[in-house]
Amino acid sequence: MGVLVTGGAGFIGSWVSKALLEQGEEVILIDDFNDFNYKSTLKDDRIRILLNESKYRRKKRYHSSDKKLWIYHADIRDEKKLRDIAKQHKIEKICHLGARAGVRRSLQYPKVYYDVNIFGTLNVFQLAVQQKIPSLVYASSSSVYGGVKELPFKETMKIDNPLSPYAATKKAGEEMAAVFHNLYGINMTGLRFFTVYGPWGRPDMALYEFTEKIIAGKPIPVYNQGDMQRDFTYVTDIVQGVIKALEKPYPYEIFNLGNARTEKLSTFIACIEKELGKKAEKILLPLQPGDVPKTSADISKARKLLGYQPRTTIEQGIAAFVEWYKEYHKIKDAR
Ligand SMILES: NC(=O)c1ccc[n+]([C@@H]2O[C@H](COP(=O)([O-])OP(=O)(O)OC[C@H]3O[C@@H](n4cnc5c(N)ncnc54)[C@H](O)[C@@H]3O)[C@@H](O)[C@H]2O)c1
Numbered sequence: 001m002g003v004l005v006t007g008g009a010g011f012i013g014s015w016v017s018k019a020l021l022e023q024g025e026e027v028i029l030i031d032d033f034n035d036f037n038y039k040s041t042l043k044d045d046r047i048r049i050l051l052n053e054s055k056y057r058r059k060k061r062y063h064s065s066d067k068k069l070w071i072y073h074a075d076i077r078d079e080k081k082l083r084d085i086a087k088q089h090k091i092e093k094i095c096h097l098g099a100r101a102g103v104r105r106s107l108q109y110p111k112v113y114y115d116v117n118i119f120g121t122l123n124v125f126q127l128a129v130q131q132k133i134p135s136l137v138y139a140s141s142s143s144v145y146g147g148v149k150e151l152p153f154k155e156t157m158k159i160d161n162p163l164s165p166y167a168a169t170k171k172a173g174e175e176m177a178a179v180f181h182n183l184y185g186i187n188m189t190g191l192r193f194f195t196v197y198g199p200w201g202r203p204d205m206a207l208y209e210f211t212e213k214i215i216a217g218k219p220i221p222v223y224n225q226g227d228m229q230r231d232f233t234y235v236t237d238i239v240q241g242v243i244k245a246l247e248k249p250y251p252y253e254i255f256n257l258g259n260a261r262t263e264k265l266s267t268f269i270a271c272i273e274k275e276l277g278k279k280a281e282k283i284l285l286p287l288q289p290g291d292v293p294k295t296s297a298d299i300s301k302a303r304k305l306l307g308y309q310p311r312t313t314i315e316q317g318i319a320a321f322v323e324w325y326k327e328y329h330k331i332k333d334a335r
Helices: 011-022 041-051 079-087 104-108 110-130 165-184 206-216 235-247 265-276 300-306 314-328
Strands: 002-006 026-031 061-063 069-073 091-096 135-141 187-193 220-222 252-257 282-284
Touching (some): 002 011, 011 235, 026 041, 026 079, 041 069, 091 110, 104 110, 110 135, 135 235, 206 265, 220 265, 252 300
Parallel strands (some): 135 187, 220 282
């Protein structure tokens, strides 16, 4: 029996796949290896680590020597391809993480976000029905809270005010999940991730971008004049939540997966500076359209029903990221 992981070459997907393989599961990984948000060479490198094969080159279909990891270069918008892949395996669960991620780019390219995140997600949900796969866990986002003013964000809050096309696609995913549960009885668990960071992270996200710019001696953009707060969640804490959700299917639930500690952007930057031993030059800019100044997760539901327990402090998490970044980019001295 296997777990189908969509977006498995992505930041979170590769970490989830690693954890599943370590538990002895068979992983059927699907990714379209696009260069949309960042260069796909990083996705290939994540796959090399999963396979423990430094010479691996991207192929349409590939498997590890023990046949525990299957890698498919495929697009979730291709319904037939998904079906063909699923027929070759006994899939017990789906972990749907594949998506066009990120708020800001969705303002520029709303169509592709709708196409992948809504129609692609629909295909994945339909696959569960066709192949009689009983349980599915899918990625939602803290961005669905959009204009909600009250903090911390709770799953019971009304979320009818999304601020970006990306947020709207994630909200649509949650609604579609409810339909697929109601119509076909599939167990559907949605996870609202709060700003995930860590080694092998996304170059289009703040931590990577700031680290890269500080090392290069370039100024970093600091939005809302620096008055930003985020519930930053370390990637292995998120993975722990995803695995628990896969292990404990509920008929239809949505969980916040955050760190439950909101950090100021200034603290976040200070941690990076400390790890690099170098000060950042900051350009203060207004709040970006689509962005929210503050996110904060109430994770009591995930704690209670999933046993989710984030453990990593921002200091530990940023230190681990910077160490990985320097090793990956072969940087001896960041100063
Ligand atoms: N990283 C975060 O802070 C965060 C926060 C909230 C929600 N999320 C959600 O978590 C999930 C994973 O995000 P991530 O940070 O790992 O991003 P990521 O971009 O690194 O991973 C997404 C993966 O999906 C793949 N993909 C995109 N379109 C595809 C398609 N049409 N067919 C097949 N594969 C496709 C990409 O190639 C990529 O490898 C996404 O659903 C994202 O919306 C992430």
